[in-house]
Amino acid sequence: MRLTFLLVVLAGAIFYTYIAFVDLSFMTRSGRLGPGFFPRIVGVIAVIFIAWSVFDAMRDRSARGLGGTGSNWSDVFVLISLAIGYAVLLRLFGGFIATVLYLAIALSILNRGRHVQNGILALTIPGGVYLLFDKLLNANMPPAVFDLPF
Amino acid sequence: MDIFSDLIMGLSIAITPINLLYLLIGAAIGMIVGVIPGFGPSAGLAILLPMTFGMDPIGAIMMLAAIYYGAMYGGTITSILLNTPGESATVASTFDGFPLAKNGRAGPALVMQAVASFVGGTVGVILITLLAPMFAQVSRSFGPPEYFLLALMGMLTLIVMIGENWRLGIVSALIGFALGTVGVDLETGQGRYTFGSAELIGGIYFIPIAIGLFGLGELFYAFYQGLHRTGTGGIVNYDNEERFWPTRLDWMSTRMTMARQSVLGFVVGVIPGAGATIASLMAYSTERSLSKNPENFGKGEMAGLVAPETANNAASSGAMIPLLTLGIPGSASTAVLLAAFLLWGLRPGPLFMEQNPELAWGLIASMYLGNMALLAISIFAIPLFVQIIKVPYRILGPTVVVVCALGTFSVNASFVELYIMFAAGIAGFFMRLYGFSAAALVLALVLGPLAEEALRQTLAISRGSFAIFVERPASLWIIAVTVVLVVCLPLLNRFGAKAQAARKSGV
Numbered sequence: 001m002r003l004t005f006l007l008v009v010l011a012g013a014i015f016y017t018y019i020a021f022v023d024l025s026f027m028t029r030s031g032r033l034g035p036g037f038f039p040r041i042v043g044v045i046a047v048i049f050i051a052w053s054v055f056d057a058m059r060d061r062s063a064r065g066l067g068g069t070g071s072n073w074s075d076v077f078v079l080i081s082l083a084i085g086y087a088v089l090l091r092l093f094g095g096f097i098a099t100v101l102y103l104a105i106a107l108s109i110l111n112r113g114r115h116v117q118n119g120i121l122a123l124t125i126p127g128g129v130y131l132l133f134d135k136l137l138n139a140n141m142p143p144a145v146f147d148l149p150f
Numbered sequence: 151m152d153i154f155s156d157l158i159m160g161l162s163i164a165i166t167p168i169n170l171l172y173l174l175i176g177a178a179i180g181m182i183v184g185v186i187p188g189f190g191p192s193a194g195l196a197i198l199l200p201m202t203f204g205m206d207p208i209g210a211i212m213m214l215a216a217i218y219y220g221a222m223y224g225g226t227i228t229s230i231l232l233n234t235p236g237e238s239a240t241v242a243s244t245f246d247g248f249p250l251a252k253n254g255r256a257g258p259a260l261v262m263q264a265v266a267s268f269v270g271g272t273v274g275v276i277l278i279t280l281l282a283p284m285f286a287q288v289s290r291s292f293g294p295p296e297y298f299l300l301a302l303m304g305m306l307t308l309i310v311m312i313g314e315n316w317r318l319g320i321v322s323a324l325i326g327f328a329l330g331t332v333g334v335d336l337e338t339g340q341g342r343y344t345f346g347s348a349e350l351i352g353g354i355y356f357i358p359i360a361i362g363l364f365g366l367g368e369l370f371y372a373f374y375q376g377l378h379r380t381g382t383g384g385i386v387n388y389d390n391e392e393r394f395w396p397t398r399l400d401w402m403s404t405r406m407t408m409a410r411q412s413v414l415g416f417v418v419g420v421i422p423g424a425g426a427t428i429a430s431l432m433a434y435s436t437e438r439s440l441s442k443n444p445e446n447f448g449k450g451e452m453a454g455l456v457a458p459e460t461a462n463n464a465a466s467s468g469a470m471i472p473l474l475t476l477g478i479p480g481s482a483s484t485a486v487l488l489a490a491f492l493l494w495g496l497r498p499g500p501l502f503m504e505q506n507p508e509l510a511w512g513l514i515a516s517m518y519l520g521n522m523a524l525l526a527i528s529i530f531a532i533p534l535f536v537q538i539i540k541v542p543y544r545i546l547g548p549t550v551v552v553v554c555a556l557g558t559f560s561v562n563a564s565f566v567e568l569y570i571m572f573a574a575g576i577a578g579f580f581m582r583l584y585g586f587s588a589a590a591l592v593l594a595l596v597l598g599p600l601a602e603e604a605l606r607q608t609l610a611i612s613r614g615s616f617a618i619f620v621e622r623p624a625s626l627w628i629i630a631v632t633v634v635l636v637v638c639l640p641l642l643n644r645f646g647a648k649a650q651a652a653r654k655s656g657v
Contacts, residue, residue: 002584009321016328019343028338032610035335035342038602042331046324049317076374080576083366083551087572090555091565099552106548110378125549129556137204139560142568 003057010050017043075110082106094144095133099126157279160511164519169209173516176213177523178531180220185228185535186546187377190237191221191466192589193368195486196360197550199493200557207494208509212516214490215470216524218483219271219517222426222463223524226263227535230256230455239426239462242434246447246454253450257394262452263459264528265396266408270460271521273412274419274467278474279514282503285475289500292476294607295618299628300478301601304422306632308481308590310639311428315585322587326594329354330602337606349566356489356595358558358571363588364482365554366571367578369547374583378543396452404456407437415461419468421635422480426462426469433461467517474498474510478597482589485596 020043024036082105089098100122107118133139163169183194194217202210225240230247243263250259292300305323312319332343333353344350372378411433418429437457438447447454472478477499479485491498496506503510558571578588612618619625 005580005584009325013324013328016343024340024342032337033606035338035340037606039328039331039342042324042327046321046328049321049324053317053321072374072376072379075376075378076370076579079370079373079547079551080579082548083555083572083575086551086555087569090559090568095556095559099556103548103552106551107545110544110547111542121545121549125552129552132201133556133560137201137560139200139203140563141556142559142565 003054006050006054006057010047010054013043013046013050017047078109079106082109090142092145095141096126096130097144098142099129153279153283156283156507156511157515159507160513160515161518163208163508163512164212164516169212169512169516170519172205172209172213173216173520174523176216177220177520177527180217180222181224181227181524181527181531181535182538183217184221184224184226184237184240185538187228187232187234187372189368190225190239190364190483191218192360192482192486192592193364194221195483195490196357196363197365197554197557199357199360199486199490200560202490203493203561207496208512210494211490211496211509211513212520214487215513215517216520218487219463219466219520220524222271222466223264223267223528224535226267226459227260227528227532228539230259230263231536232539239430239465240458241427242430242458242462243455245434245458246449246451249448249450250452250455255393255450258396258400258452259455260532261394261529262396262400262404262456264525266404266456266459267463267528268521268525269408270412270415270463270465271467271524272518274416274464275514275517275521277413277416277464278467278470278517282471282475282510282514285471286500286503289476291624292500293622293624294604294611295622295625296628298601298604298608299619299625299632300476301597301604303628303632303635304472304478304480304597305590305594307422307635307639308587308593310636311425312587312590315587318585319587319590322581322590323594326591326596327598327601329359329591330595330598336603347566349564353599354570354595355562355567356592357561358567359574359595360482360486360489360592361554361558362571362574362576363578363581363592364486365550366575367582367588369550370575370579371582372543373547374579378547400452404453407453407456408460411437411457411460412464415464416468418461419465420471420480421639422472422478425481426465429465430458430462433457463521470517474502474513475500477502477600479593482592485589485593488596 016039020036020039024039025034026036026040028034082102086098086102089101092098093101103122103125104118107121111118130141134141164173179198180191180194183189183191195214198217199214202213205213221237222239225235225237226243226247229235229240229243230251233244233248235241235244247259247263250256309316309319309323332350334341334351341351414433414436415429418432419426434454434457437453438444441447441451441453443451469480469484472480473484473488477488477497479488488498496502496509554571554575555568559568561567581588608618619629
C-alpha cells in the first residue's frame with residue numbers, strides 16, 4: 001500500500017515536471033526568468049527524491065504503515081466513503097438537507113443502536129451549523145440542485 | 151518608553167466588549183481543540199478560520215491567536231487525566247502529569263499546569279513586546295535575496311526536525327511548492343497547470359488544503375488508530391480528592407523551573423521549525439538533569455510537569471516573532487495564522503508593526519489578556535473540559551466532517567474548493583500514515599509563491615548571478631544562521647528523543 005501511494009505520487013511528479021518542460025518556458029523573451037523556471041527545479045528535485053523513496057520502499061517491502069488493525073482500515077474506508085457521499089449530497093440537496101441526511105446515515109453506521117440519540121444529533125447539529133453559518137456569520141451555504149418546495 | 155505607549159495603545163484597542171468576547175471565545179475554542187486528541191492548533195485554526203470572515207480584522211486575528219495559544223493549555227488536561235496528549239507539544243506533560251494524577255494529585259497537577267502555562271505564555275508575550283520591535287528594525291534592511299533565504303531557512307529547519315523521515319519531508323515540501331505554482335504567473339500572465347479551468351486561474355487556495363490535511367486527514371488517522379473504539383474509560387477521576395489546590399512546596403519547588411523554562415521555550419520557539427514540541431521535550435530533559443531528585447522524574451514529580459508546560463507555551467509565543475517581523479511562519483500553525491493575515495489584506499514583515507500599529511500592538515496586548523483568561527478558564531472550567539473529553543470519536547468524527555465541508559464552502563462558495571478539501575483530506579491521511587509531513591506541505595504552499603517571487607526578483611537584480619547571496623552581509627548572516635540551525639537542530643531533536651527514551655525505560 002505504501003509503495004502504491006509512492007508510485008502515485010511519483011506519477012504526479014513526473015507529469016508535473018513534463019508540463020514544466022513542455023508547456024512552460026524557462027526564460028521570457030526579455031531575458032528574464034520565465035514561468036517554467038521554478039516548476040522545473042521543483043519537479044526535477046521531486047522526481048529524484050520520490051524515486052529514491054520508491055526504490056527504498058521496494059527494497060524494504062516490509063515497511064508498511066503501523067498501528068492500525070484490519071477493522072480500523074474498514075472504519076477509515078467507511079468514514080472516507082461517507083465523506084465522499086456527503087460531497088455529492090451537498091451538491092444535490094444543499095447545506096442543510098445534505099447535512100441531516102449525511103449525519104443520519106453516518107451516525108447510524110458509526111454509533112449503532114442509539115436511534116434516539118442519533119436522531120436528535122442528526123437534526124440539532126445541522127440546525128446549529130445552519131444558524132451559525134447562515135444567520136450569525138452570514139456565510140455561504142452550499143445551494144441545492146434539487147431544492148425543497150418549502 | 152515607545153514600547154510602553156505602544157502597548158497601552160494596543161490595550162485600548164483590545165479592551166472593547168466585542169474584542170474581549172472574541173478573545174474569550176477564541177481561548178475557549180482553543181482549549182477545546184487542544185483537549186480533543188489528534189487535533190492540534192493547526193487543525194483548529196484551519197477549520198475555524200472561515201468562521202472569522204464576517205468579523206472585523208482586529209477581533210478576528212485576536213480570536214485566531216487565542217485559539218493558537220489556547221490549544222497549548224487544553225492539550226495538557228488529557229495528558230494528565232487520560233495519559234493521552236491532546237497534541238504533540240503536550241507529550242512531555244504525560245511523563246509526570248499522569249503519574250501525579252494516578253497518585254491522587256490530579257487537582258494540584260491541573261492547577262500547576264495552568265499556572266505554568268500562564269507563566270510561560272506571559273513571559274513569552276513580555277519578550278515579544280521587548281524584542282519584536284528590535285527584530286523588525288533589523289529586518290528592515292532585507293531585500294528579495296534575504297527573503298528567499300529566510301523562506302529556505304524556514305523550510306530547511308522544519309525538514310531537519312522531521313528526523314528519520316527527512317526525505318519524505320522534502321517530498322512533502324516539494325508537493326507544497328508544486329501546488330503553489332498553480333495559477334497565472336504574475337510576471338508573465340501565463341497560466342500554469344490550470345488545464346483550462348477558470349477556478350484554477352487564481353491558484354490553489356490555501357484554506358481547503360489546510361482544512362483537508364489537518365482537519366479530515368487527522369480525523370481519518372484517528373479512526374485508523376482506533377480512537378473511536380478506545381473511548382475514555384481510563385480517565386482519572388479527580389472529584390474525590392481531598393486537596394484540589396497545590397501545596398506551598400509545589401509552588402516553591404517549581405518557581406525557578408518556570409523562570410528558566412520560559413526563556414528556554416521562547417528561544418526555541420523563535421527558531422523556525424523547532425516549535426513547542428521540541429521546546430517541551432528539551433525543557434523536561436534539562437529540568438531532569440538540573441533536579442536534585444532526578445530519580446523522581448517519571449513517577450509524579452511536579453517539576454517534570456511544570457517544565458514542559460512552561461516551555462511549550464513560551465515557545466508558541468516565541469513563534470510569533472518571525473511571523474510578525476519577517477512574515478515567515480516557522481510552523482504549520484503560524485502558517486495558518488499568516489494565511490489569516492493575508493486574507494485580511496495584511497502583510498506581516500519588517501514594516502508591519504510600523505504600518506499597522508493598532509493591529510500589531512492590539513494583538514500583542516490581547517495575548518496578555520488571553521493568557522489571563524486561559525488561566526481562569528483552565529482552572530475553573532476543568533469539569534466542562536472533562537465532559538468534552540468524554541464525547542466519543544464516533545460522534546465527533548461525522549461532526550468534524552460537516553464543519554470542515556461547510557467551513558471550506560463558506561470562504562468562496564466554490565464546489566471545486568470543497569472537492570479539493572476532500573481530496574486533500576484523503577491524501578492527508580495517507581501522508582500521515584506513511585511518514586510524509588503535512589506541516590511541511592502547508593508551509594511550502596504558503597512560502598512557495600513568496601520564495602519564487604523573491605528568487606526571480608533576486609536573479610533579475612543580479613542579472614542571473616547567484617553570487618548575490620554571498621555578496622550581501624545580511625544574506626551571509628542568514629546563510630550562516632541556517633547552516634548552524636541545520637547542524638544543531640538534529641542534535642536538539644536527538645536530545646528530545648533521548649528524554650522520551652529515558653522516560654520509557656524508566657531511567
